[in-house]
Amino acid sequence: MGNAGWLRSLSAASEPDAHTLICFPHAGGSALSYGPLARTLGPRFRVLGVQYPGRQDRRREPLLDNIADLVEGVLPELRELLPQTAGYSLFGHSMGAVVAFETCRRLEQDRAMPPSTLFVSGRIAPARKGFQGVHRYSDQELIRHLLDFGGTPTALLEDPEFRSIILAVTRSDYRAIETYTCAPEAAVESPLVALVGDSDPATSIADLNEWRTHTTGPFTQTSFPGGHFYIDANSHGVAQLIRDQRESNYA
Numbered sequence: 011m012g013n014a015g016w017l018r019s020l021s022a023a024s025e026p027d028a029h030t031l032i033c034f035p036h037a038g039g040s041a042l043s044y045g046p047l048a049r050t051l052g053p054r055f056r057v058l059g060v061q062y063p064g065r066q067d068r069r070r071e072p073l074l075d076n077i078a079d080l081v082e083g084v085l086p087e088l089r090e091l092l093p094q095t096a097g098y099s100l101f102g103h104s105m106g107a108v109v110a111f112e113t114c115r116r117l118e119q120d121r122a123m124p125p126s127t128l129f130v131s132g133r134i135a136p137a138r139k140g141f142q143g144v145h146r147y148s149d150q151e152l153i154r155h156l157l158d159f160g161g162t163p164t165a166l167l168e169d170p171e172f173r174s175i176i177l178a179v180t181r182s183d184y185r186a187i188e189t190y191t192c193a194p195e196a197a198v199e200s201p202l203v204a205l206v207g208d209s210d211p212a213t214s215i216a217d218l219n220e221w222r223t224h225t226t227g228p229f230t231q232t233s234f235p236g237g238h239f240y241i242d243a244n245s246h247g248v249a250q251l252i253r254d255q256r257e258s259n260y261a
């Protein structure tokens with residue numbers, strides 16, 4: 011494929027029937043952002059993080075500023091992987107929730123093995139429009155936005171080399187999510203679980219309910235203490251939710 015591939019193993023599942031969790035990062039994020047959750051889930055889960063181009067070990071590859079291109083990029087590896095799994099789920103946070111949703115739609119259209127659950131976190135429903143102009147912010151405006159949201163260490167933004175990389179990646183990802191459109195009737199068949207931090211400045215608990223119209227399967231929603239990047243501080247609670255969902259699917 012001419013690149014380092016899209017999937018990164020974040021855990022070493024030790025059980026033969028381990029459930030595979032495929033995780034899609036937020037704007038500006040990398041596969042490693044799911045490391046704490048992977049460690050918390052334990053040996054009954056094989057956790058794979060999606061590594062978008064242009065960051066970390068793919069930093070020499072061109073950035074993709076379109077959701078459709080991100081989906082098309084990861085699909086070949088998923089199609090090869092899924093027949094080898096004992097079952098899988100998709101988990102996406104923020105921009106990653108939309109990439110996971112569109113990936114789920116494509117897999118269902120392909121009549122591939124469907125995910126047991128689609129987890130969408132920290133993101134308004136696909137048909138809703140959120141912020142529209144962040145990708146056009148000046149560097150200083152974008153830095154302030156990142157600091158306000160949290161999730162980006164201040165020390166990295168103070169280093170000129172790292173700051174340049176972070177801003178380029180984040181701007182490209184925001185262009186992807188801000189130019190994305192979705193029809194109100196677009197839906198998956200898989201069970202959908204929506205999550206959010208109860209003080210997220212971009213997505214409210216009430217916003218989650220709008221995801222209900224984007225699945226014809228079961229829908230549940232829940233919240234955890236914290237802001238936009240609530241997952242690390244609640245890794246045990248989020249991990250337990252994922253375990254419980256797996257158990258209910260196999261009951």
